[in-house]
Amino acid sequence: MKKPNNKKELIMLPLLIISIAMCIGGHFILQPSYQDNHWAEYSLAALPFLMFAVVIIAIKLAIKADKEE
Numbered sequence: 460m461k462k463p464n465n466k467k468e469l470i471m472l473p474l475l476i477i478s479i480a481m482c483i484g485g486h487f488i489l490q491p492s493y494q495d496n497h498w499a500e501y502s503l504a505a506l507p508f509l510m511f512a513v514v515i516i517a518i519k520l521a522i523k524a525d526k527e528e
Contacts, residue, residue, distance in 0.1 A: 467524040474517050481506055481513075 485506045493499040 471517055471520060474513050478510055478513050481510055
């Protein structure tokens, strides 16, 4: 059984924090006070693509870490 490498797992922690911040930011932008702003609409439309990019980066980091072991 392999011993887990905590350093490689901690590398993905900023990606988790970024995705949490995007989720909270998306809910914040959904407030009625921002409903008429065009930038809010574009930001909400871009959020899924940004989250998908974060997932791709995390997968690449996981594959790289797995190959190093």
